[in-house]
Amino acid sequence: MGVEQKLGNMGFVTTTLEQAVNWSRTRAMWPMLFGLACCAIEMMAAQASHYDMSRFGMELMRASPRQSDLMIVAGRVSRKMAPVLRRLYDQMPDPKWVISMGDCASCGGVFNNYAIFQGVDEVVPVDVYVAGCPPRPEALIHGVVTLYEKVQGEKLTDWA
Amino acid sequence: MSENLSVISEAIRERFAAQEYAFLGEVSLIVKPEQIVEVCKALRDEFNFEVLTEETAVDYWPEQSPRFHVVYRMRSLQHNLILGLRVPLEGNAPSIPTIEGIYKNANWFERELWDMFGIHVEGHSDLRRIVLPYDWEGHPLRKDYPLGYEEVQFSFNFDEIDIRKPYAKE
Numbered sequence: 629m630g631v632e633q634k635l636g637n638m639g640f641v642t643t644t645l646e647q648a649v650n651w652s653r654t655r656a657m658w659p660m661l662f663g664l665a666c667c668a669i670e671m672m673a674a675q676a677s678h679y680d681m682s683r684f685g686m687e688l689m690r691a692s693p694r695q696s697d698l699m700i701v702a703g704r705v706s707r708k709m710a711p712v713l714r715r716l717y718d719q720m721p722d723p724k725w726v727i728s729m730g731d732c733a734s735c736g737g738v739f740n741n742y743a744i745f746q747g748v749d750e751v752v753p754v755d756v757y758v759a760g761c762p763p764r765p766e767a768l769i770h771g772v773v774t775l776y777e778k779v780q781g782e783k784l785t786d787w788a
Numbered sequence: 789m790s791e792n793l794s795v796i797s798e799a800i801r802e803r804f805a806a807q808e809y810a811f812l813g814e815v816s817l818i819v820k821p822e823q824i825v826e827v828c829k830a831l832r833d834e835f836n837f838e839v840l841t842e843e844t845a846v847d848y849w850p851e852q853s854p855r856f857h858v859v860y861r862m863r864s865l866q867h868n869l870i871l872g873l874r875v876p877l878e879g880n881a882p883s884i885p886t887i888e889g890i891y892k893n894a895n896w897f898e899r900e901l902w903d904m905f906g907i908h909v910e911g912h913s914d915l916r917r918i919v920l921p922y923d924w925e926g927h928p929l930r931k932d933y934p935l936g937y938e939e940v941q942f943s944f945n946f947d948e949i950d951i952r953k954p955y956a957k958e
Contacts, residue, residue, distance in 0.1 A: 741935055
């Protein structure tokens, strides 16, 4: 962690409150179980032992939106699912973020038709888009780390 | 065609003035819409077709007469036979009598018929949409239903399409 060099012999370290809060938010980010299609399989693989997303503080997938602060939209969003998705998003407590996983969630993918939303950003605001059909677990983990970088740069007043 | 099936087909054809349509060994009988309930009843009670495996439709737009074919497919477990029925329907707002009273599982098939093709099912106990949301307009499996195509964004036209995109607010 490099804390040892900063600590020296004094036994304490100085930082800003903002950095400390953002650090704690990124290291305990609980995603919501929200697999909509085949991307969910890759999401499960990213969670499982081989890739082990808990290395990045994501050891728990929550089945309830009220306990989660990250929504990974994994799969195509149909017109019938959209009201449900929006409702779950509204039930998540602040601060909350959204990762749009895969081509279908990001831009409709191969489903350019009447039944599928051409991008989940029409329903909920998206922070990180992950490309791929489906993205490999590494790509999803990269998306999560990218989100962490974004969260590290956020102001406390953004969510106040 | 197996011998059993040709006997059944001939009996139905004689009684209901139906036509036969065979393709690659699959037999369908073309039946008038007002006869469909009687035909189904005869098939179930006299010829042991116990199971309705499928009920769907085909849209032959822009043809108008017939515009739709309603397709039934039933199976006789006892004799190991499959028989199809086809009912041609005229015009843009067609309707067909329900066979819910004979095969109970036709309930959901007929709701899908209404949902996707807009074929009204007379006498159906619960004719709501089954797949699409209740407030949906139109019937998407009709050939004249717009596909809802969205233009693909490339670097040269990204901005002009992006302006039209409905982004969600917080």
